[in-house]
Amino acid sequence: MIRTGGWKRRTALGVLAIPLLTAGCGLLPGQSAEQIDPPMVQYDTGAAEAAQAGAALAESAVKEKGKQLTVYLKDSGDYLAPVTIMADTGEEAGAAGRIALEMMVEDGPHAGELPVGFRGILPKGTSINSLHIDAGQKLATVDFTKPFTDYSLQDERKIVEAITWTLTGISGVEQVQILHEGEKLMEMPVDGYPLSKPLTRQIGINLEVGPGVEHSQSMPVTLYFSALSEDNEQYYVPVTRLVDRSGEPAKEALQQLIAGPLDSRELNYVMTSDVQVKAISQKGDTVMVELNEETYEEGQQLPAEMLQAVVLSVTENTGAAKVLIRVNGLSDVVDTNNRSYAEPVGRPDFVNALKA
Incomplete structure (x- = not known):
């Protein structure tokens, strides 16, 4: 039956070990994006009826304090999850995306603003040299500093997913390209996740x-x-x-x-x-x-x-x-x-x- 109240929630007890499939820009080795990629997400920019109740309060808070940002963080169960956080982004172009990425840095400058139990997935000490959004190509190009490559193998795919899903959550962005100290990365440096083509949400998340x-x-x-x-x-x-x-x-x-x-x-x-x-x-x-x-x-x-x-x-x-x-x-x-x-x-x- 459909339960109508008092849903039992389980306490987090452990972490599911999911194989990391890293070869290829799609989800699996040897398969093209055309074979397995799901449709791109299109967000409803109107005021959704289901969200109207809480949206009014959030809207007033945005006007007074800043802007709502959705960032993908690691939770206590080792899953990536979208988290909406209020931030003062100012008027500078690309500032929202830059701050969102900064929030994803482990023990970074915004660590105190994250909900309890959530943490950044980007390597400690990472900062953003630049973030450029090409409106015509709907492409966000981010250039990370040297500490970006200092991560464990099991985090490689999660890092790629978190960056991609966070930046494609920005209006007008559908693709992401990653640079390191000004140079385009052709693959991630630890386990070789390919970056030769722009990344989209078609790579999936928490595979x-x-x-x-x-x-x-x-x-x-x-x-x-x-x-x-x-x-x-x-x-x-x-x-x-x-x-x-x-x-x-x-x-x-x-x-x-x-x-x-x-x-x-x-x-x-x-x-x-x-x-x-x-x-x-x-x-x-x-x-x-x-x-x-x-x-x-x-x-x-x-x-x-x-x-x-x-x-x-x-x-x-x-x-x-x-x-x-x-x-x-x-x-x-x-x-x-x-x-x-x-x-x-x-x-x-x-x-x-x-x-x-």
Whole structure:
């Protein structure tokens, strides 16, 4: 059944060991980006109905104190997660991106501004020589100082993912190029992750392989599961899972969301096995998701975590701007935060605004 309240959250107990697949600009060695890359994400720039309640307060805070930045940080379970942080960026072009990258430096100048349990993934002592954004190419080029290359092998892919997902979260940026002391890097220096082509979100994040999946017959889907911070705040973690190829990536993503996290010690289920994906269709910039659950009754509140995870996962895998959710054919869906999903809901511009 769909649980409507009192969801049990698991305490973080350990870290899932995920193989780091580093050869090739795609997800797997020997495969081209065209073979396995998911669609690019397109963010809804309008005021999403699902986020209106908290957005007003955040908006006033932006005007008074600065700007909201989304940075990808390592959590206590060793996953990368987007975290929204308020920062004074000033008016200088590219300042937001530079500050976001500075926040990602381990024990860096902004370490005190990060939520408890989160830390930067960039090597200690790293600074940014320059950050240039080419609006025409939608390309961000960042030049790091010498300490950037001082990291452990197991962090290499996470560093690439965190930089890419953070910078492509900036409006107008879809590609990233990495320089080191003014020189273009053709590969990462420790384990050789290739950098000859600009990086996009198509590289995935927190990569894992579904049970029994053959790499050569796989495709990636990015899912959003729930986790609990050290301050007992709920937040979302994106996971790119390799699954058997399918002509319906959005439907497969929701099926995997129902199947749940492979690492149930660190990540929590957002849906239960009783939920069925009846149909998914797209018209224009809106995807309609039709779910079935036999115990659901009209007017019953559904878990906010579930509905938000559906919106995040569907928009991530389709590039659609909005999602309309129906349950048992009913469209007057309301979550446990009293948010209505009766109309198409846009992907939130910012997620995981946790206490520092």
